[in-house]
Amino acid sequence: MALIDLNKREIHCKIVYYGPGRCGKTTNLFYIYNAVSEKYRGKLLTIETRGERTLFFDLLPINLGKIHGLDIRIQLYTVPGQSHYRATRKLVLKGVDGIVFVADSLRKRREKNIESLIDLKNNLKEYGLKLEELPLVFQYNKRDLINANIPLLTIEELENDLNKDLKAPYFEAAALKGIGVFETLKEISKRTVKYVARKYIFNQAHKRAQGGVL
């Protein structure tokens, strides 16, 4: 649930990085955290197990500047990717305004990507949300491994597996090196803010219309 605080003149949106285990969701957040100046970001909060895997979620609040005199504050969350953390992922999705689906380009992770996308759709459904209606961006991560001679899925294969019907924008990335990280963030932020603003304006118009009838 996005929050528009007219007292502080701020808009708060929640963007969740979703995807299978070890695909690089937390790496995205780490890269953003290290690259953005302190003025524009809050503390990076991580809850992870000893093996560097996210246990609950990571959170990074960032400030994207002003639109129409309102400060845009985005909270970036990640979910734990391993399939047995389904209940936790559902909790983190509560009130989501935008989604980045990070897919693993490794060929052997193909099934995991597909499973994770189905899991995302199911979890959203339980909140009465549809992936098709939410701001969504795909990130095809680990593209740099092609140079290391590791079998990767082609972009066409990834698109066909995941994005055939959704037709969301996608970015090729190597999150460890920061390639594609900000492009993804910029696109999802733009889409999310637009979505939240449109919903707000629609609600206002709806309320006024209701007032008129009464």
Add this chain to the structure above:
Amino acid sequence: MGTMVVTAEKVKELQKVLNAQLLAIGVSLAILIDEAGNVIVAAGNENGVDTTSLAALAAANFGATAQIAKLLGEEDFSILYHKGKRDNIHFTKIGMDFILVTIFTDEIPLGLVRLRVNQVAQELLNLLSEND
């Protein structure tokens, strides 16, 4: 789940309630958050407390505990309380979508905090559900 809008007047009214009912009995900090982890309004001494992280963790904590409740056949646990050496924290669900987080020292009796929080819950809910 739509977009929640809080106006300056609403923030003032909510803060007034938190001040009069909770800060008046010595609570150090009272934060009203939504279940997505957004801070709606905070009243009291925020010194050194990262309210953004606190709100995200409190919402997650509440969600996780609700799942535990379901495993036991309960709807949810409406009250959570953690005791520290110096500070204590108390979480109460307000309606369906909100959580009131209260931080207080050992000098304030838990019973008094619980009583006041219960009294204040309906008042906050009324303010939150009013249309602007």
